[in-house]
Amino acid sequence: MTDTRLSFKEMCGKFDVTPRTLRYYEYIELLEPEKDGRSRWYGSREVARMTLILRGRRFGFSLEEIRQWLMIYRQKGNKPQLQAWVDLADRQLAELERQRVELDLTLSDLRALRETAAKEL
Structure with missing residues (x-):
């Protein structure tokens, strides 16, 4: 920069x-x-x-998580910060996958209910 x-x-x-x-x-x-x-x-x-x-x-991280992650670099250096990032990313990836499954189910349910309503018209 x-x-x-x-x-x-x-x-x-x-x-x-x-x-x-x-x-x-x-x-x-x-x-x-x-x-x-x-x-x-x-x-x-x-x-x-x-x-x-x-x-x-x-990516869905809270400001507090971001603040703590940024502080790691100042206090401990690059390697601990990268490890913390990997841990945060793993946790967030799992959460986003869970949300995707839930969203897919919700979309499926909504489509089915819409189809039922459309047939009754």
Whole structure:
């Protein structure tokens, strides 16, 4: 990554998040921008962290899980963080598979009920 710094507004635009979301991520210590008076500046580290945060949310992880995972790197380094990631991913994959089975069953039930109703018309 480059050493380019993004302003608060640029960071919101780059990641398509609201100012409230970005402030909240700072509040819960997911992001630590440089502060110059009232201005906030986001360097390559914060851009990378934001990418990981949003990816983690898309995968279904809670913000607390993401925060703890990011803290592992600072406290213990890369290898423990990767192991924690594998453990989280395994758990989430199992949960998503469970949800897919449940969703498939729900879709099947809904189709059957719709068919029954359509035949009665």
